[in-house]
Amino acid sequence: MSLALSEAARDAMGRWLDGLASVLDRSDRTIEAYRADLVEFLTFITLHKGESQGLGAIARVDVADMRSWMANQRARGVSARSLARRLSSVKSFYRWLAEREGFDPTAVLSTRSPRFQRKLPRPLSEEDAAKMLTQVGEQDARAWVSARDTAVVTLLYGCGLRISEALSITADDLPLGTALRIHGKGKKERVVPVIGPARQAVEAYLELCPHPMEAGQPIFRGIKGGPLSPGGIQKAMAAARAQMGLPSSATPHALRHSFATHLLNAGGDLRAIQELLGHASLATTQTYTAVDSARLMEVYRKAHPRG
Known part of the structure; x- marks a missing residue:
């Protein structure tokens, strides 16, 4: 990850995660899941774009990039439920980053989450x-x-x-x-x-x-x-x-x-x-x-x- 992201991008991700932990009081396990989801996404974007991802490059992710990432996830056998969670993490980061960097995150935020059947609880009689x-x-x-x-x-x-x-x-x-x-x-x-x-x-x-x-x-x-x-x-x-x-x-x-x-x-x-x-x-x-x-x-x- 350190080779794929600029120092500014790594700092932004760290501040976002710190905010989730301190302001929103997310658990350590949840924070680690957010981190893994975002690293996976940015790693794909880096390989897809063929260049190191600074804040400017991250802000320029477009609809085609998001479609390519979603298709890549499905081809790798990622379930609809897991993909929905990963997309939620990515959207959360982009929403936070856009407020601070002043770019339009519509391409990311408008990406539709895959539909999946929610599992019902299975209680005992x-x-x-x-x-x-x-x-x-x-x-x-x-x-x-x-x-x-x-x-x-x-x-x-x-x-x-x-x-x-x-x-x-x-x-x-x-x-x-x-x-x-x-x-x-x-x-x-x-x-x-x-x-x-x-x-x-x-x-x-x-x-x-x-x-x-x-x-x-x-x-x-x-x-x-x-x-x-x-x-x-x-x-x-x-x-x-x-x-x-x-x-x-x-x-x-x-x-x-x-x-x-x-x-x-x-x-x-x-x-x-x-x-x-x-x-x-x-x-x-x-x-x-x-x-x-x-x-x-x-x-x-x-x-x-x-x-």
Whole structure:
């Protein structure tokens, strides 16, 4: 990249990424994805144009260049979903750069994003979700490990947490009360209610855990005492779903989907569920209404005489 871009262009990209991190509070993982997307795009443009890309050259990218890049991505087998994300990153950079350099970014911003079918969440049924909380705890003969895994999955389903959020709970959060402050994606903070069964599951684990609870350290520990990795819970759920005859989509994240879907089915308010999940956009939460509609149509097709 350093050979393909001028110092001014590298500086511009760095300032754009710094702005995403500090002003918009994007996560490190998101920033790295933006960086990779933009580097990939500018690398292509450099090869396509056959010249080093300074700010002036970047500003002169036209409709034909964008079409060539899109065609190159498709020829390389990049999925429509991934290409849409890359294009979004490129547009974000050009929008920012155009405001500072005073050029017209229409050629880039007017490029149409490829259409793709958004994947619907795949929740467990209420019966399977409840059974999973018990089944996961039966995958290890060690009482404290069994209690640990049960506590984690109960938090995922009972509070709608991401697995990374559950595993980031520290000794400073103890004892768990009726609510828990969570720092989620993009460092966005939210407060989630902690239901009785989740609180009790965590307390049961803490009573059995052989490792000391130290200030600032995660409460969920691996066998040797270090922080528990997501892989440990994923492995326990994989074994449990095999015993239950569930599909591979029955992952820890599916419990979060189940939390949202079951709340919605019970009459929960969509905006309240958005807050509980920590979604930045209501449109993300609305995918759960599509899940409900899809399930309704499936029942209709199976049950109707003419279905």
